[in-house]
Amino acid sequence: MLRALYSEHGGPLLGYVLRLTGGDRAQAEDVVQETLLRAWRHPDALSGRPVRPWLFTVARNLVVDAHRAKRARPPETGIDEQVIAGLPGTDDIDRALESWTVAEALAQLTPPHRAVLVETYYRGRSVAEAATALGIPAGTVKSRTYYALRALKLALEERGLAP
Known part of the structure; x- marks a missing residue:
C-alpha cells in the first residue's frame, strides 16, 4: 500500500x-x-x-x-570560526607538556650526547658543521648522534612519551 x-x-x-x-x-x-x-x-x-x-x-x-x-525555540547561534581559532586548544597544552618532557629527557643525557643533538637537530647543522662547532671529527658526531638518539628514546619511553 x-x-x-x-x-x-x-x-x-x-x-x-x-x-x-x-x-x-x-x-x-x-x-x-x-x-x-x-x-x-x-x-x-x-x-x-x-x-x-x-x-x-x-x-x-x-x-x-x-x-x-x-x-x-530560541534562535540558534552560529559559531564564529575566528573566535574559536583564537582560543587556546588542547594541542597547545599538549605541545607545551611534550616540550617540557623532551627538555627533561635531554637534561638526563650526558653533556657530549646532548651537545651533538642540540647542534644537529635544534640548530639544524649538518654533520660537518656540527663537527666544526664542537671541535670533534665528523665520524664522532655521527656515532654520538646515534647513541644520543637511542638514549633519548629510552629516556622518553621512561616518561611515557615514546612508543
Whole structure:
C-alpha cells in the first residue's frame, strides 16, 4: 500500500512540499516520508475519500507545525570560526607538556650526547658543521648522534612519551 501511494503521489507531493519549505529538499523529503507514514498508520482515514487532498493537507500541517516549533525555540547561534581559532586548544597544552618532557629527557643525557643533538637537530647543522662547532671529527658526531638518539628514546619511553 505504501509503495503504491508513493509511486502515485510521491512526486507531486514532494513538489508541493518543496514550495512550502522554500526549496529545502531535506526538510521536504522528511515531510513526505512522515506524511506517507501517517497514511500507513491510519488507513481508515483514506477510505472513502480522495487520497491526494488528504496527503497534501497532512503535509501542509506538518510544515506549519515545524515552522511554529522553530519559532517557539530560541534562535540558534552560529559559531564564529575566528573566535574559536583564537582560543587556546588542547594541542597547545599538549605541545607545551611534550616540550617540557623532551627538555627533561635531554637534561638526563650526558653533556657530549646532548651537545651533538642540540647542534644537529635544534640548530639544524649538518654533520660537518656540527663537527666544526664542537671541535670533534665528523665520524664522532655521527656515532654520538646515534647513541644520543637511542638514549633519548629510552629516556622518553621512561616518561611515557615514546612508543
